[in-house]
Amino acid sequence: MKQVDSDKTMLSILKILDKQHDIVIGSRELSRQLKMHGVNISERTVRYHLRILDERGLTKVFGKEGRMITPKGREELINARVSEKVGFIISKIETLSYLTDLNLESGQGNVILNISCFPEKKLSEALRIMKPVFSSPYIMSDKVVLKKSGEKIGDFPVPKNMVGLGTVCSVTINGIFLKAGIPVTSRFGGVLQINSEPIRFTALISYEGSSLDPLEIFIKSRMTDIRSAVSTDYGKILASFREIPVVTLEKTLQLKENLKSKGIGGILLVGNPNQPLLEMPVGIDKAGMVIVGGLNPIAALEEAGIQAVSKAMSTLYPFSELVSFKDLY
Structure with a gap:
């Protein structure tokens, strides 16, 4: 002992x-x-x-x-001690949700970023590949931060000969909802089949029992087809399944529209009270919610053969300091 x-x-x-x-x-x-x-x-x-x-x-x-x-x-x-890390992801989600303090009216405050690094010599090609994704519905936001080797994104130093790209993490939604009095339960990270519209999840990993971020696993396993989903409306994207209390449904739909007007999308679907959403059952007095993965642009890079090292839910970052992807490419 x-x-x-x-x-x-x-x-x-x-x-x-x-x-x-x-x-x-x-x-x-x-x-x-x-x-x-x-x-x-x-x-x-x-x-x-x-x-x-x-x-x-x-x-x-x-x-x-x-x-x-x-x-x-x-x-x-x-x-x-991997056993100690079981449930680490859900704990991190809860902590970062609490620390997110974006004010939608002023646009001031912190959001959660994923940070991905890829070779500096591949920058132009990477931006070209990601451009269609950033123009699609399958991103959290087109707001990003790009830093060169030796610079920092939050407290994360970009490694030598690499560039770092910060993208808005979907857990930001949890934080914004929490501040609005809507508790969000993150259930699963998964791969979502698209056929003109979302059809079903083809793979799922529970946040509750995972020591790693599920979406990072799916990217490295090459289980996505983001580029096809964007170009042909048929493919597989990263997404997560969450639950909200039924009593908050009306407020959720209002907040969804408000978020979109402020440059934060990501909420693909909101389900009906006590009814399955995309074949996924929900708890008593709950409604399902499907949110796109913030790492979808990075999954497109991996599909194209550009290897990236990603760290989901990496840091808090001022939303006002992010720039539109269109300003980069």
């Missing part, structure tokens, strides 16, 4: 160091932040665990100032 507790403590330390990877953090600050992770230990005990992490090459010492996580430490964080 002690070994399990020790492993949990060291994993929590790595999480804190990774979240603030660009600064050196001392044992006192680590002890304070560990309490947020449910780990209540003294500075002395923190130093004990740090020595173990140092010996394993997972952290780097900066004199008396503290530590920073190493690349090996990040790798350990990715691979360690």
